[in-house]
Amino acid sequence: MYAPCIISSICDKIKLFYEANIIKHQNFKGWWHVYHAFSIVNIPVVIEKRVCMVNWFKPDSSWIKLNTDGSYNGKVAGCGGILRNHLGQMIKAFDGPVKGNSALIAELKGIIYGISMCINLGYNRIWIEVDAMLILHYINNNSLFNAENYYLIRQMKQDLSNNNYKISHIYREGNGCADALAKVGCNLLEYAEFSDHDIPKVVKGLARLDRAGLPYIRNHDGIT
Structure with missing residues (x-):
C-alpha cells in the first residue's frame, strides 16, 4: 500500500487504456493539462468555440x-x-x-x-x-x-x-x-x-x- 506505487500503477493502466483506444482524448475534456501526468504524448488539441452575449x-x-x-x-x-x-x-x-x-x-x-x-x-x-x-x-x-x-x-x-x-x-x-x-x-x-x-x-x-x-x-x- 505504498502510495507512489499505487499512483504509478494507475497511471500505467490509464496509458494502456488510452493506447488501446478504450479511453479517448475526449474523455479528458476540460482536463487537457493532465495528459503528461500519464506519460501520454502527441495529444490532438481541440479548439472549442465558446459563445457569450x-x-x-x-x-x-x-x-x-x-x-x-x-x-x-x-x-x-x-x-x-x-x-x-x-x-x-x-x-x-x-x-x-x-x-x-x-x-x-x-x-x-x-x-x-x-x-x-x-x-x-x-x-x-x-x-x-x-x-x-x-x-x-x-x-x-x-x-x-x-x-x-x-x-x-x-x-x-x-x-x-x-x-x-x-x-x-x-x-x-x-x-x-x-x-x-x-x-x-x-x-x-x-x-x-x-x-x-x-x-x-x-x-x-x-x-x-x-x-x-x-x-x-x-x-x-x-x-x-
Whole structure:
C-alpha cells in the first residue's frame, strides 16, 4: 500500500487504456493539462468555440454615455464616437481622420474629441465606454509612462479632470456604433458631426439595436 506505487500503477493502466483506444482524448475534456501526468504524448488539441452575449447598457438619467473607438488599417487612421442619453437616443456622433500610425493614437484622439464635444454641449456627467483595455489603464493609473503618447494622455486626463466621469470596458461587438464611425473616419479629410437625421444608415441601425437592448454574440476560442 505504498502510495507512489499505487499512483504509478494507475497511471500505467490509464496509458494502456488510452493506447488501446478504450479511453479517448475526449474523455479528458476540460482536463487537457493532465495528459503528461500519464506519460501520454502527441495529444490532438481541440479548439472549442465558446459563445457569450455582449450588451450595450443605457446610462442613468443624470448621465450621458460616450462610446468611442479608433481604427488603423495599416495606411490611415480614424476615430469616431457616439453620445447617447438614458433612453438610448443619440444626441450627437462624430468621425474623422487621425494623423498617426496606430490604433492607440486613434483611440486617444477619439476620446479627446468626444470629451470636447460633451463639454461644448454642456454635459459634465459622462460615462465613457471603450473596447481598448489599455485606455482604462492610462486613465486609472496615475503615471504617464507612455513616452510616445505622453502629451495625448496628459491632455485626455486634463480634460477629464474638469468633469464628473466614469469609464468602463466593452467588447468590440458591443461597441459597434463607434467602431463603424471610426472606420469611416479613416477615409475622411476632416471631422464630421452628425445628429440623428443625418448619421450613416449602418450606425443608425446599430444604435436602434442597442436602444432595444438586443445582445451581440461574441465567440471565444477555448482549448479542451
